[in-house]
Amino acid sequence: MKWLYIAASIAVFLKFMIMPNLAAEVADLEIVEMVVKESGVPNAVSGIIFRNRLYDTIFEVIVFTIAIMGAQYLLANEQPFHRIYQFTDQPSIVLARLGATIAAIVGVELAIRGHLSPGGGFAAGVAGGTAIGLVAITSSSEWMAAIYQRWRAAIWEKVSVLIFVVLSVLTLVGFELPHGELGALVSGGVMPLLNILVAIKVALGSWAAILIFIRYRGLL
Template identity: 45%
Template sequence: MNAEVERKERQRNRFRLVLLRRVFYGVASLVLFAFLVLSWDEGGGGAQVLRVAEESGVPNAVTALYLRNRLYDTLFEVVVFSVAVLGVAFFLDGKERAGALKALRDAPLLAMARGAAFFAFLLAALFAFYGHLSPGGGFAAGVAGGTALVLVSLTPERERLERLFPRAVQVKGEKCVLLLFLVLSALACGGVLLPAGTYGSVLSGGWIPLLNGVITIKVALGTWVIGMRFLDSEWLF
């Protein structure tokens, strides 16, 4: 009888602790939200955004933040993504399924894959070249470019594509682009400046368009490597 009472008492205590934690987190969230709302004075937040855009030379303040003001953060994000690509390539190499992944042969599906790949490639080019002027950027462009490569790899053109870029070359190429990004980031962070260009033009923002392009190539190759390793792996199905 005493054991049953003790068990129920422990359950009540756990319930009280869980309830207290939830109340604490709820109150803390409300206080933080109220603080952020009250501290965002009228016009103040917008003025900060405009100042970031003007200092960087590009109208897209988001791009200015992650490729100029917070370039250190972006640098390590790119390195983490590269480590993920290396891990996937290392653990899934040699784990291909017994039957090779067959290319699409059905005419409607083949046309859809090619059309989607072409559309994804156009989006990648648009995001890469104009990402610092409008929504987009290197990461979005890289994902779109990697999607285009994966879609092409599902068509009969895969054999020709892999003859040009074998598996080892894909991974090594991704690492070489990472090294290039590290060098360019070091120059940008070290105070080496490029011409700012005309505000709002494609070549404005100093290092920003070049960094966007390098990130696009790096993320596209990494997305292609990861996507095809999983599609070819016997662990997927």
């Protein structure tokens, strides 16, 4: 029986190597042009994520939300860590906060223009989360938590997910905003909104995770 498995594996491998791939007959450039035309945005990656594979993107956002909730649930019964490890020397603090400023600016730019150029909501959220993390390792944990509570970041995170899901469902059932002029800032229908919502979700979710690990682990 073992030899039968080996022979079958070799036959399948040869099939993949010898027989042509029918999908490869279409030129890559034609696929990109088709995605750009259908989505109305120059960034074909955004067109695929928020249109051709929007169903997958919905669950990616939901999985990220569940991951943050899971981290909070699993660590809720542990004792807060008494010692917080942070930068204390002034040069490191200055460099970290400078990096946070640059990351925040890049995050805003990617969220607004992600449908026009390389980048998008997920990259913008990561940049925003990086900025928050750099501030967190140079500032008081109590101060960071107070700002998080004052601006009701947890509520905005959940609201952004709900709005994203609603807009995604409307898009999946066939409702689309006008695409506008290709290459313009206000173009691509609902995609710029989805980009911004994902950026808000990922950045605020990263903030929540940072606060959780600082509180119960003492470091990021």
